[in-house]
Amino acid sequence: SSELTQDPAVSVALGQTVRITCQGDSLRSYYASWYQQKPGQAPVLVIYGKNSRPSGIPDRFSGSSSGNTASLTITGAQAEDEADYYCNSRDSSGNPVVFGGGTKLTVL
């Protein structure tokens, strides 16, 4: 079972803002990283650290964190943002790396 908890599904109207959250004790000590995964493709890193984007990731993607909750925000969601999103972090408990269960984002 995931030690990071995500809502299974979220929807957003085209052009609106959506927040996807990730909760877990490890997030009190480590930043979350966020990945976008489209059907049949490998995950792609979209946010890491406090709020950093790899080269090529649009600036409508941003990240934040408070306490045991990390958030991925998409400001002005586009049709191409429809995908599964996963969070992950390091962990100082028995499992060094943990993933959330994933959130399926639907853009209406």
Add this chain to the structure above:
Amino acid sequence: QVQLQESGPGLVKPSQTLSLTCTVSGGSISSGSYYWSWIRQPAGKGLEWIGRIYTSGSTNYNPSLKSRVTISGDTSKNQFSLKLSSVTAADTAVYYCARDPVAGTGFDYWGQGTLVTVSS
């Protein structure tokens, strides 16, 4: 540009050992700046971290799989490998290899993934 490519049998019989290799190009697994991980994803399900190897050869494993997993590296070929023993149908999944900076900035490069089916 760093590239990772998984290879290995797509079909493994129950109780046998699953063996996969990840070939890295554009970067060295000997670099002290990265961990090299295996991650899997059953069809329609989420990502599960399996384990990782560091340049020194040190390894860490997911406790839920630790008794069955071995990850090793071959610096001469710039490859690292996964062995998962005593497989069952529950081990059927797409297996990915990925690079994980020691700095903790997320899995920045992934292989395309390879489907391994456990079936007789």
